[in-house]
Amino acid sequence: MKVLKFGGTSMANADSIRQVGTIIKSDPASRFVVVSAPGKREKADTKVTDLLYACFEKKQKTGACDDALAVVEKRFADIVSDLKIKLDLRGEFDAIRNAINSGASRDYAGSRGEYLSALVCAAFLGLEFIDAALIIKFSSSGKFEAELTNETAAKRLAASKGAVIPGFYGAMPDGSIKTFSRGGSDVTGSIIARAAGVSVYENWTDVDGFMTCDPRIVPDAALIDMLTYKELRELSHMGANILHSDSIFPVRKSDIPIHIRNTFNPGAKGTLIVPTKKYLAGAFFRNTRTVTGIAGRKDFIAIHMEKSMMNSEVGFARKVLSVLEEHNVSIEHMPSGIDTLSVIVDGTAVSDETLASTVSHMGTVCEPDNIEVVRDIALVAVVGHGMNRKKGTAAKVFSALYRAGVNIRMIDQGSSELNIIVGVENKDYETAIKALYEELKEM
Ligand code: ADP
Ligand code: ASP
Ligand code: MG
Numbered sequence: 001m002k003v004l005k006f007g008g009t010s011m012a013n014a015d016s017i018r019q020v021g022t023i024i025k026s027d028p029a030s031r032f033v034v035v036s037a038p039g040k041r042e043k044a045d046t047k048v049t050d051l052l053y054a055c056f057e058k059k060q061k062t063g064a065c066d067d068a069l070a071v072v073e074k075r076f077a078d079i080v081s082d083l084k085i086k087l088d089l090r091g092e093f094d095a096i097r098n099a100i101n102s103g104a105s106r107d108y109a110g111s112r113g114e115y116l117s118a119l120v121c122a123a124f125l126g127l128e129f130i131d132a133a134l135i136i137k138f139s140s141s142g143k144f145e146a147e148l149t150n151e152t153a154a155k156r157l158a159a160s161k162g163a164v165i166p167g168f169y170g171a172m173p174d175g176s177i178k179t180f181s182r183g184g185s186d187v188t189g190s191i192i193a194r195a196a197g198v199s200v201y202e203n204w205t206d207v208d209g210f211m212t213c214d215p216r217i218v219p220d221a222a223l224i225d226m227l228t229y230k231e232l233r234e235l236s237h238m239g240a241n242i243l244h245s246d247s248i249f250p251v252r253k254s255d256i257p258i259h260i261r262n263t264f265n266p267g268a269k270g271t272l273i274v275p276t277k278k279y280l281a282g283a284f285f286r287n288t289r290t291v292t293g294i295a296g297r298k299d300f301i302a303i304h305m306e307k308s309m310m311n312s313e314v315g316f317a318r319k320v321l322s323v324l325e326e327h328n329v330s331i332e333h334m335p336s337g338i339d340t341l342s343v344i345v346d347g348t349a350v351s352d353e354t355l356a357s358t359v360s361h362m363g364t365v366c367e368p369d370n371i372e373v374v375r376d377i378a379l380v381a382v383v384g385h386g387m388n389r390k391k392g393t394a395a396k397v398f399s400a401l402y403r404a405g406v407n408i409r410m411i412d413q414g415s416s417e418l419n420i421i422v423g424v425e426n427k428d429y430e431t432a433i434k435a436l437y438e439e440l441k442e443m
Contacts, residue, residue: 001198002029005189008039009206010263014082033164036185037113048113056109065100087123108177114166122164130163136170138178153195186244194250204263209271226287238381239297290443296380299347305368311338327358333412378429388417400439
């Protein structure tokens with residue numbers, strides 16, 4: 001028995017949905033289908049989720065979302081008529097329009113793409129529709145309730161012979177809708193896979209599998225046959241957004257492998273994401289590489305602090321961390337020297353005001369000799385279990401960046417030797433990824 005999740009490109013238009021239908025019908029093990037909202041039909045197109053957020057903003061600015069929502073309604077009407085299914089979505093759109101115009105939340109608006117996409121897919125496939133709001137549970141403060149969800153979903157799924165479930169959202173105890181972060185339908189797929197107790201979670205997307213680098217930067221990046229949950233977590237958190245980094249948490253509880261596959265090339269073998277390096281996936285999927293993959297993201301901020309005798313000052317790091325906690329700023333990395341300590345934070349997650357007040361508070365509490373904020377830092381991670389106790393990878397990383405003329409602003413290596421992370425300037429990001437790929441591709 002399988003759970004299959006189809007991403008935005010797979011749901012983008014009637015042709016791709018027909019292709020989804022062919023994939024599901026050709027595999028008798030298919031049981032539960034999780035879908036995203038329709039994504040881009042071509043490069044310049046807008047995802048339905050973004051159109052829906054625009055509806056919410058339109059209502060905020062002008063008091064009504066009607067014309068913005070009409071664009072979404074037209075997209076779905078085109079899909080329904082092209083698929084030639086009997087499904088009248090006018091009542092659904094009336095309800096959505098009324099809800100947004102009466103003040104429904106941004107999460108509610110954003111979630112409707114998946115809701116409608118699942119209704120369409122269920123009608124087209126002749127399967128039951130199960131609303132994620134009934135089985136995916138969040139607390140009243142918005143925290144995902146993993147165990148309650150698993151119990152509720154398991155019961156509901158056991159009573160179904162096959163169903164389509166919208167990705168991306170669930171509900172809080174009062175019934176109001178709450179979404180995961182962007183790309184969160186991957187997480188829903190994983191929750192459904194665990195609750196249904198399937199043998200594999202197939203995640204269908206628009207590329208042949210997980211590549212050693214972002215194919216938009218390195219078009220000839222190689223396909224990774226197999227990677228572990230931990231490698232996935234490092235790579236996807238660092239920017240390989242082919243799969244949401246939280247997708248492993250539900251499946252990890254039951255050691256269910258995730259198989260990434262291409263809707264538009266179903267014959268490709270894809271990438272298998274497995275619990276541990278020792279997982280026996282047969283000879284078909286293997287990973288003998290030292291470096292499994294390279295990923296990165298721009299727009300981090302470094303707060304550098306310098307203080308004489310910092311190393312002998314008991315509690316310095318605790319003070320730094322407590323200030324960050326007080327301002328609700330989470331840290332990505334904390335590289336240090338004898339008299340220096342830096343914290344790296346995600347610049348897209350902190351506002352200028354929060355950063356300014358955090359830095360000033362840190363100055364008063366930690367009394368450093370010098371405190372400096374450096375913006376526009378990109379982090380690049382080289383990831384692979386194979387690096388553990390193997391000499392030479394770091395040397396290759398640094399010499400490749402040196403030869404490419406990239407200045408390294410920061411270095412961090414986790415104690416498990418699963419990753420080497422370097423901070424470079426935003427402007428050097430693509431150059432760094434390309435140089436590392438060339439240097440490490442044979443490893
Ligand atoms: P979906 O809509 O199916 O969820 P996404 O757009 O979320 O698809 O993820 C697939 C995209 O991820 C690919 O089209 C590719 O551009 C991008 N991507 C980023 N890093 C990688 C990588 N290392 N390997 C493969 N694809 C990657
Ligand atoms: N539709 C949502 C997004 O665009 C969730 C997803 O596609 O996974 O982020
Ligand atoms: Mg995605």
